[in-house]
Amino acid sequence: MLAYITRRVLYSIPVLVLSTFLSFVFVSYAGDPLAQLRITPHISQQTIQNLTHQYHLDQPVPVRYWYWVQDVFEHKLGKSLVTLQPIWPDITRTLGHTLQVVLTAELLALVLGVIVGIYSAVRQYSFFDYFFTSFSFLGYAMPVFWLALLLQIAFTDIYLRWHVRIFYTSGLNSTAGGSAWSLDRLQHIALPVVTLCVISFALYSRFMRASMLDVLNTDYVRTARAKGLPEWRVIMGHVFRNALIPITTVAALNIGAVFGGAIITETIFTLDGIGFYFFNRLSALDVYAVMAYLLVTSVMIVLFNLIADILYGFLDPRIRYD
Amino acid sequence: MPEPLLSIRDLVVEFGTDDGVVHAVEGVSYDVFPGEILGIVGESGSGKSVSTLALLGLIPLPPGRIPAGTAMFKGRDLLRLSNRELREFRGNEVAMIFQDPMTSLNPVLTIGFQLGEAIKTHFPNERHEVIKARVVELLRIVGVPNPDVRFDQYPHEFSGGMRQRAMIAMSIANSPSLLIADEPTTALDVTIQAQVLEVMKRVQAETRAATILITHDLGIVAEMCDRVLVMYAGRIVESGDVRTVFGKPRHPYTIGLMDSLPRLTEDEDWLRPIPGQPPSLINRPSGCAFHPRCFLSQGRGKCREEVPVLREIDGDGHGSACHFAEELRERPSRFAETVGGAA
Amino acid sequence: MTEVGQPHEASPVPPLTGATVGAAALGTAGGSAIDSTVEAGLELKVRSQWSYARSRFLRHRLAMASLIALIVIFGCGIFANYIAPYSYSTIDLTNILHPPTTIAHHYFGTDEIGRDYFSRVIYGIRTSLEVGVFVAFLSSIMGLIIGAVAGYYRGWLDNLLMRFTDLVLTLPALAILLVASALLGQGSQWRVSIILAFFFWTQLARIVRGIFLSLREKEYVEAAKAAGSGDLRIMFRHILPNTLGPVIVNGTLAVATAILTEAALSFLGFGIRPPTPSLGVLVAGGEANPQQWWLTIFPGLTIVLIVLCINFVGDGLRDALDPTQRRVRA
Numbered sequence: 001m002l003a004y005i006t007r008r009v010l011y012s013i014p015v016l017v018l019s020t021f022l023s024f025v026f027v028s029y030a031g032d033p034l035a036q037l038r039i040t041p042h043i044s045q046q047t048i049q050n051l052t053h054q055y056h057l058d059q060p061v062p063v064r065y066w067y068w069v070q071d072v073f074e075h076k077l078g079k080s081l082v083t084l085q086p087i088w089p090d091i092t093r094t095l096g097h098t099l100q101v102v103l104t105a106e107l108l109a110l111v112l113g114v115i116v117g118i119y120s121a122v123r124q125y126s127f128f129d130y131f132f133t134s135f136s137f138l139g140y141a142m143p144v145f146w147l148a149l150l151l152q153i154a155f156t157d158i159y160l161r162w163h164v165r166i167f168y169t170s171g172l173n174s175t176a177g178g179s180a181w182s183l184d185r186l187q188h189i190a191l192p193v194v195t196l197c198v199i200s201f202a203l204y205s206r207f208m209r210a211s212m213l214d215v216l217n218t219d220y221v222r223t224a225r226a227k228g229l230p231e232w233r234v235i236m237g238h239v240f241r242n243a244l245i246p247i248t249t250v251a252a253l254n255i256g257a258v259f260g261g262a263i264i265t266e267t268i269f270t271l272d273g274i275g276f277y278f279f280n281r282l283s284a285l286d287v288y289a290v291m292a293y294l295l296v297t298s299v300m301i302v303l304f305n306l307i308a309d310i311l312y313g314f315l316d317p318r319i320r321y322d
Numbered sequence: 323m324p325e326p327l328l329s330i331r332d333l334v335v336e337f338g339t340d341d342g343v344v345h346a347v348e349g350v351s352y353d354v355f356p357g358e359i360l361g362i363v364g365e366s367g368s369g370k371s372v373s374t375l376a377l378l379g380l381i382p383l384p385p386g387r388i389p390a391g392t393a394m395f396k397g398r399d400l401l402r403l404s405n406r407e408l409r410e411f412r413g414n415e416v417a418m419i420f421q422d423p424m425t426s427l428n429p430v431l432t433i434g435f436q437l438g439e440a441i442k443t444h445f446p447n448e449r450h451e452v453i454k455a456r457v458v459e460l461l462r463i464v465g466v467p468n469p470d471v472r473f474d475q476y477p478h479e480f481s482g483g484m485r486q487r488a489m490i491a492m493s494i495a496n497s498p499s500l501l502i503a504d505e506p507t508t509a510l511d512v513t514i515q516a517q518v519l520e521v522m523k524r525v526q527a528e529t530r531a532a533t534i535l536i537t538h539d540l541g542i543v544a545e546m547c548d549r550v551l552v553m554y555a556g557r558i559v560e561s562g563d564v565r566t567v568f569g570k571p572r573h574p575y576t577i578g579l580m581d582s583l584p585r586l587t588e589d590e591d592w593l594r595p596i597p598g599q600p601p602s603l604i605n606r607p608s609g610c611a612f613h614p615r616c617f618l619s620q621g622r623g624k625c626r627e628e629v630p631v632l633r634e635i636d637g638d639g640h641g642s643a644c645h646f647a648e649e650l651r652e653r654p655s656r657f658a659e660t661v662g663g664a665a
Numbered sequence: 666m667t668e669v670g671q672p673h674e675a676s677p678v679p680p681l682t683g684a685t686v687g688a689a690a691l692g693t694a695g696g697s698a699i700d701s702t703v704e705a706g707l708e709l710k711v712r713s714q715w716s717y718a719r720s721r722f723l724r725h726r727l728a729m730a731s732l733i734a735l736i737v738i739f740g741c742g743i744f745a746n747y748i749a750p751y752s753y754s755t756i757d758l759t760n761i762l763h764p765p766t767t768i769a770h771h772y773f774g775t776d777e778i779g780r781d782y783f784s785r786v787i788y789g790i791r792t793s794l795e796v797g798v799f800v801a802f803l804s805s806i807m808g809l810i811i812g813a814v815a816g817y818y819r820g821w822l823d824n825l826l827m828r829f830t831d832l833v834l835t836l837p838a839l840a841i842l843l844v845a846s847a848l849l850g851q852g853s854q855w856r857v858s859i860i861l862a863f864f865f866w867t868q869l870a871r872i873v874r875g876i877f878l879s880l881r882e883k884e885y886v887e888a889a890k891a892a893g894s895g896d897l898r899i900m901f902r903h904i905l906p907n908t909l910g911p912v913i914v915n916g917t918l919a920v921a922t923a924i925l926t927e928a929a930l931s932f933l934g935f936g937i938r939p940p941t942p943s944l945g946v947l948v949a950g951g952e953a954n955p956q957q958w959w960l961t962i963f964p965g966l967t968i969v970l971i972v973l974c975i976n977f978v979g980d981g982l983r984d985a986l987d988p989t990q991r992r993v994r995a
Contacts, residue, residue, distance in 0.1 A: 019835050026841065030848035141972035143925055145932045146948060146965035153955045219425040222380055226420075227413035227440045227492070231405070237439075238428050245430075253834065260839025264929060268952070278840060279933065282847055290844060297837040305835065316430055317476045 001313065004320045008309045016302045023294040024065050027287060072295065087292045090277060095296060097172055098273035100180065102262055105193045109200035110251060114244070116201075117208020121216065121243075122235060132205060139202025144261045148195045148268040155191065167191050170270045192265040199261060200254060207250050211243040218242075245315050252308030256301050326353035327532050328377075328500060333391030333401075335369070335376050338384070342604040346372045348556040349390075351632070354500065359526060359533045361547035361564070363540065363579070365600055369556040370536045374502045376401065378416060379408045395500070414444045417493035421505040423485035427477040433488050434473035437461070440495045460491040463528075464521050483514035487521055494529055501526070501533045507542065519546060540579060544568060549639075552576050555601050555611035558632050562640035568657045572635050572642040572650050574618040580656050610645070618646055721985040728981020731974035738971055742790035749784035753942045756780055762957050774959040776950055786963050788942040793924045793971065796858050796937075800923035803862035805916045808869030809908065815870070816877025817900055823874070830867050838864055842926065843935050852938030857930065861923055869915045873908050880904045910986035914979055921975040928968055944968050 038048060052058055056067045120129040152169040159165055168174070168188040179185060215221060216239055224238045225231075263275035270276065274293060281289035313320050335347040347369040354360050362370040375381050377393050377400050393400040395416070400408065412418075420426040428436060437457040442448065454473065461469035464487040477485055486506060493501060503522065507515040523546065526533055535546055543550050543564065550567050552560040552575065560573040571577045578596040598615035601607055607614055613625040624645050632643040636651075644650075722728060741748050750770035757779035765774040765782075773782035815826040845860045877900075880886065886903055894902075930936030931945030932952075939946060944964040951961030 015832065015835060018832055022832065023836065023841065027844060027848075030845060137973060137976060138969070140976055141921075141969045143928055143932075143945075143948075143965065143968055143972075145929055145945075146961075146968065149948065149952055149961055150965070153958070153961065156955060219420060219422060220428040223418075223420060223426045223489075223492075224428070224439075225412065226378060226380060226418045228409045228411070228443045229413075229439070230409060230443075233443075238431070241430055242428070256834070256836070256838050259837050263839060263843070264933065267933065278843075282843060282935070285847075294837065294840060294844075297840060298835065301835050301837060318429055318478050 001320055004313050005310055008306055008313075012302050012306050016299065019298045019302065020069075020295050021065055023298060024068060024291060025061055027291050027294065028061050028064065068291070087289055090289075091274065091292055091296055094272055094274040094277045096180075097271060098259075098262055098266065098275060101189050101192050101265075101271065101273065102196065102258055104189070105196035106200060106251070106255075106258060108193070109197045109204055110247075112197075113201045113204025114208050114247065116205040118212055118235070118240065118243075120205065120209040121212030124213070129209075133209075136202040136206045139198050142199065144195060144199060144264045145268060147198060148192070148265050151191045151195060152268060172271050189271070192269050192271060195265050196258060196261050200258060203250065203254060204247060208243065208247055211246050212239060215239045215243045241315060245312065248308045248312045248315065252305045255304040259297050259300065324355055327356045327395065328354040329392075329394040330373070330377075331392045331394075333373055333376065333393065334389050335372050335381065335391075336387045336389065338387065339604075344603045345556055345606060346603060347376070348606075350553075350556070350558055352551055352558065352561065354532050354534060356499070356532050357530045358548045359535055359546055361543040361550040362534060362536045362553060363538065363543055363550060364553035365538060367555075367600055367603060368553040370553050371504050374418075374504065374534060374536065377502070378412050378418060379403070379405060380418075410444075413440050413493075413498075414496045415498055416500045416502065417496070417498040419486075419489050419493045419501070419503040419506050422509040423482065423489050424477065424509070426489060427485060429477055432474050432476055433461075433480065434475075437488065437492045437495060440492050444496055456495070457491075460495055461488065463494075464488070464491045464525065465517075466491070481514075482510050483517055486510060486514075486518050490518075490521060490525060494525055494531070497529060498531055501529075501531045502536070503533060504536045505538070506535075508537070508539075515542075522546070540583065552579070555606060556603065557611065557643060558641075559612065559643045560641065561632065563638065566636075566638065566640050568655070570636065570640075570651075570655055572640065572647045573644045574616045574650070575612050577650070577653070578615075578617075610643075618644070618649065622646075718985040722981050725981035725984060727977050728984075731977035731981075734970070735974045735978065738790060738967075738974070739794050741787050742794045745784075745787045745791045749781075749787045751781040751784040753785045753788040754780065754940060755784075762954065764957070765959050773963045774957070776960060777954060782947075782959065782963060785942055785947060786944070786967055789944040789947055789964060790967060790971070792854060792937065792941060792943050793927065793968070796854060796861070796927045797920035797924040799855075799858045800861045800865060800927075801916045801919040803859070804865035804919055804923075805869055805912055807862065808866035808915070809873055809905075809912060811866065812870040812873025812875075813877050813900055813905070813908075816874035817881055817896070817904070819878070826870075827874070830870055833864070833867055839926075839929065842930060843933065846930050846935045850936065852936075852941070854937050854941050854943075857927060857936050858923075861926060865919050865923065869912065869919075872911045872915065876908050876911070877904055880907060914983045914986060917975060917979040917982055921972045921979070924968065924975075925972055 056064050059067075116132050120132055123129055155167050156169050165187070167190045169191060172185060172188050173179070173182075174184050174188070221234060221238055224234045229237070259275070262273060263279060265271070266273040266276035267279045274296065278290065278293040281293065330353075331351045333347055333350045334345075337344040337346060346367075350369070350373050352360075362373075364370045372381065376386075376388055376391075377395075379400075381388070388401060391401060395411070400411070400416075403411075427433070434454065434457055437460060438450075438453045441453050441456060445453075458469045458473060461472060466472055466484055466487050472480070472484075477488075480488065486509075490506075506522065507518050510518060519542065522533075522535075525531075535542070537543060547564050549562065550564050551558050552567070552573065554575050560567060560571065560576045567576065568580070571580060575596070581594050582596060584590065584593060596615055601611050601614070607626075609624070609626045609628050610616070610619070610630050613619045616625065619625040622645075628645065630643045630645050632641045634640065635642045635647045757775065760769075760771070760775050760779045761777055763771055763775040763779075765772055771781055771783065773786055776782055776785070811826055811830075815823040842860060842864060845863075846857055850857045850860060881904065889898070889903060927936055927943065928945035928948070931938075931943040932949045934949065936945060937943040944967060947964035948961060948968075951957070951964070954960050
């Protein structure tokens with residue numbers, strides 16, 4: 001088991017390198033870090049030349065990548081060319097907030113999705129099943145931004161009409177610098193969490209249901225019944241564990257989409273998260289900040305995939321000797 | 323005649339599908355006596371597996387239906403029992419061995435756990451060490467080497483033959499009085515087949531359990547079974563002692579089956595299959611289901627119109643469901659000399 | 666015909682396909698549904714694979730209803746010029762932010778500079794349709810080619826392509842798309858579509874690769890090779906037709922995903938930009954005017970409806986074209 005984990009960790013490293021390299025190459029070709037400065041009137045050609053040399057922009061891309069990686073480790077992601085501020089503090093602050101929202105939403109979606117999936121499969125064609133199937137289809141079809149917007153409008157409306165604040169529709173706290181673990185924070189992140197949760201929940205509940213049905217039809221479940229096991233034991237002891245296995249893969253693959261969804265929800269609810277940061281920096285064509293975001297997000301995704309892989313190893317003994 | 327251990331009468335099993343109702347089992351009756359090995363032979367779709375799955379309530383009830391039939395086992399009708407009552411029999415008095423050991427064992431649980439579960443379900447108060455010792459002993463009985471090590475292994479670490487042995491061990495864990503083996507060797511290599519059959523023979527001799535052995539392989543029937551039922555399209559077409567049925571087959575289908583076996587002792591240019599296709603279980607031919615392919619029928623009206631009843635022919639518990647079974651008396655049987663019976 | 670009473674001397678008959686042959690070979694019942702046989706007392710209906718698929722799809726009431734709905738909706742988009750009462754840019758400053766009404770055909774109301782919302786939504790549908798179909802088409806072709814090459818040639822090429830596919834999957838999709846759109850898209854509908862297509866081919870590539878991997882081992886491929894067929898011919902003639910099912914299903918569902926993604930990009934301002942109409946841009950307009958509910962509801966509802974219907978149709982197609990049916994367990 002340990003060997004398996006080590007192997008997966010070692011495998012992640014080149015993936016991370018290649019992933020970030022791809023992003024870097026892409027952004028380098030598509031964007032010009034000095035674009036803003038070039039159009040600023042009072043900056044001279046000479047300054048631009050100097051900056052070009054200083055930031056190695058006259059070197060080939062792989063070399064620039066190497067400089068950039070060094071920069072990441074030594075100077076902590078360097079400085080933005082637009083704001084001239086260090087990038088790292090912004091990233092750490094915003095990442096924490098985003099993770100709070102994203103992890104809450106994902107955990108909720110997983111737990112609820114698994115439970116609903118199990119019950120839907122066991123009570124196939126019941127009202128419960130039909131209801132949640134419809135709900136899932138709706139969830140798939142719902143654009144994240146629209147759902148977020150609807151929730152925002154609805155709860156703003158409630159406040160305007162009845163002067164009752166159930167959930168807040170913007171910001172992380174009522175006062176700047178509020179605590180991360182207060183009821184106030186909860187009220188602020190509730191709507192973004194719900195938005196992200198709904199989409200993931202639709203996915204997980206459908207997959208869990210399908211997975212359960214697959215497993216319920218296998219020969220080994222028939223064997224379990226033939227041994228005289230009570231039905232609940234068959235479900236929890238045999239079906240559930242096997243049905244959970246594909247869900248880890250689905251959840252891992254979904255994490256990229258969730259970070260994407262975070263960009264949208266944070267922008268709509270003006271949360272101080274890394275997604276909103278990215279949105280702002282992109283609007284300002286702040287290339288280095290954008291790259292920093294891509295790097296950090298890639299790291300997150302690879303990390304989550306790694307966790308999912310390890311979990312998979314726990315659940316399925318066949319994979320450990322891969 | 324001793325009392326039958328299991329008595330099935332007029333069992334009917336159907337499945338509702340999008341294309342129509344599948345009549346899998348159409349009025350099947352037979353007995354199983356204590357200590358005997360009864361073979362059920364037939365093609366895929368003959369209903370041989372379904373009839374036994376119905377006994378243990380292992381048929382999913384939508385889309386399956388059991389509109390008629392009784393199955394008396396030790397004084398109780400298994401088909402009328404609730405799931406909870408049936409559970410006491412499953413894995414306990416009546417145990418099943420399935421066809422494909424790779425898919426019939428849970429891949430994420432150890433062999434030891436799965437076998438132990440079979441015991442613990444019916445004897446929940448047994449201590450863990452007692453159960454473990456019993457499982458190891460069972461594995462030893464079926465010939466799995468290093469059973470204490472193997473106890474903690476997973477099914478994918480076992481070879482095909484060993485897995486099937488483990489399944490056999492699991493089935494005899496609670497000393498059942500009736501064992502149902504559904505094509506236990508079909509998924510195995512021929513050489514492993516022989517080994518597993520050996521194990522089954524040994525196990526049967528020791529436990530004296532009545533065994534229903536379902537197979538499509540006549541060779542296995544000849545080697546293992548005391549009596550045999552031949553099924554076609556959901557009905558029993560011939561039944562009796564193995565020696566009798568092999569020596570003097572009295573149904574055209576049985577004869578066709580035996581004729582289709584390749585002969586090692588003679589020169590042959592072609593194999594002799596039974597012409598035609600097995601019937602659709604949704605639109606069965608009228609009358610005798612075999613008549614479109616039957617060499618004996620020759621288009622006679624009775625075969626097309628009347629369903630033949632399984633009746634005794636030539637005495638001694640030999641039954642045939644053919645209108646014209648008597649006409650087969652003059653035929654020399656292929657296996658007559660081997661079996662030692664007269665034609 | 667043998668006579669009754671005669672020693673049974675069955676005339677030697679060559680083994681018939683599907684008939685009972687040999688020792689323990691009382692195996693599979695009946696041939697494939699593609700055979701057509703009419704025998705005495707036994708009639709097997711002649712049905713091709715496509716007719717089975719069609720009848721299965723027709724049974725799917727939800728898919729049928731969705732298909733009809735889609736035809737209506739997309740019809741509106743295609744014939745926008747005839748159906749929309751106004752052009753999407755006709756400004757009427759005397760009528761700004763008017764709620765839905767039947768007056769002057771402003772069924773969906775008007776926006777903040779008096780443009781008819783109904784017309785704007787309809788033209789938005791057209792854009793979505795164009796983007797969705799284009800992206801699905803392009804990404805399907807890419808996925809097919811990559812999957813086919815990887816699955817057929819295997820070896821290092823397969824490895825390389827698959828590692829690359831895996832890598833693309835670990836990238837933060839929406840972020841990269843946003844960056845690409847922002848820097849390269851320039852608000853053009855077609856540029857955005859091409860950019861989207863670059864992300865959508867991965868799933869189909871996987872599936873197609875799987876099919877090619879399994880089918881290249883089949884005997885008829887060996888036979889074709891022995892007869893001298895080149896690789897390309899084998900790939901096209903023999904294996905490719907088997908991928909048609911998954912390609913159709915995947916392509917259909919890709920249209921929905923493409924429409925959703927484009928809407929998100931445009932909503933954030935990095936996708937399609939005015940004057941080209943886009944449903945995402947319309948919803949963004951709704952965000953700026955939260956009190957005018959119709960600005961948010963109508964375009965959003967349209968997106969949901971389109972995507973929902975496509976998903977139902979895709980589901981129905983999958984049921985119809987997927988040979989591994991699991992309706993009945995005997």
